[in-house]
Amino acid sequence: MRIALLYLVVLLLEIYGSTAYHRPLVWITKPLLMPLLMYLAYQKGIKDKWLYVALVGSWLGDIFLMLDGQFFPGLVSFLFAHIAYIILFKPYYTFSFIPIFLLALITSAYLIFLLPHIPLEMKWPVITYCSVITGMGIMASSLDLKSKKWITLGALLFILSDSLIAYNKFFQSLPYSAFFIMGTYGAAQYLILKGWSKKDFA
Template sequence: MFLRVIFFIVLAVEIYFSTTHQNNLVKFTKPLLMPLLIFMAFQLNIKERNLFIALFFSLLGDVFLMFGSELYFMLGLGSFLVAHVFYILLFKTQFNFSLLKSLPFAAATFGYILFIKAGIGQNLLIPVSVYCFVITLMGIFAAGRKTNIHSYNLVLLGSILFIVSDSLIAFNKFYSPLPASSFWVMSTYGIAQFLIVLGWSKK
């Protein structure tokens, strides 16, 4: 319980620093989030290596996206893509394909890409499309898990919030500046990762 409280305190402080544009302080708080969840996962006796690898690459993505250049954006995108791949591998152990559960994710992603496509530069269109495909698979694999309802709901909600967070980043970067973008992106992202870890511990 102590680590959970610390995580949400750090998340709240990070959001405050982000929304008030105190970028030097963000460089101290943001990189703390995933290590806290890694320690929490150890505390919850989670054994699956894929979860820890996903959190590690999420940490790399957090660090890269703190810098504003296109190179660091690509490195961040690549890091989070790898994180999503390892979440897919994690969820795969309990996965049972359902077309009914898969279609909403596929339709939402396809529609969203069409919505923001005009703002994506040609050099980023393929990487962003590949990333969207992978996060869609992550959502599908979360939705297709066969486990107890408590674990299922927590992980599924976390996965959906992760997709929402990524979608908000894309909206803000490629379509139109989003008011209070740091608040919405980081709150959905932080809660998403927390719910995935907590939900997996209850499988």
């Protein structure tokens, strides 16, 4: 079975397990997602170490977020994953004002909406995290690569997934939250990898 197809199957099983509150299924499937993508990256001949660092950080974040009371370690793990993506993208980055303006505006508006609902001790960690993931999105959408569209779409879906996590945790519970959060997250990681595997200068 192709690794990409296996990844999709495992992702769908994880979404089902999360939606149906079938914790044993989630504990089996969720920790498999990032290792499958790492193996897929290896199969595709990707040698950029920062991509693997980003996937390892995401894998740790996935595990922490499965555990009760481990939201902050999960946040830190994904923070390092996004920093790794920024480092990965940096050599191919070209300045563009529009992505900076649009993503900074959207992030600022979302933070203004959400901050009153975030506990005091979590405000600065959340602001820091939002700033870093916005930077990742800006870098992804300003790459001088032919495959930029896949990487950009992946980065935007990643931002959407994290925004849904924050909304679900700090504001109010979303119906079928696991479906939307894991669906966008799983697609995001795959699309970034897909785009990076086809990278070439525009």
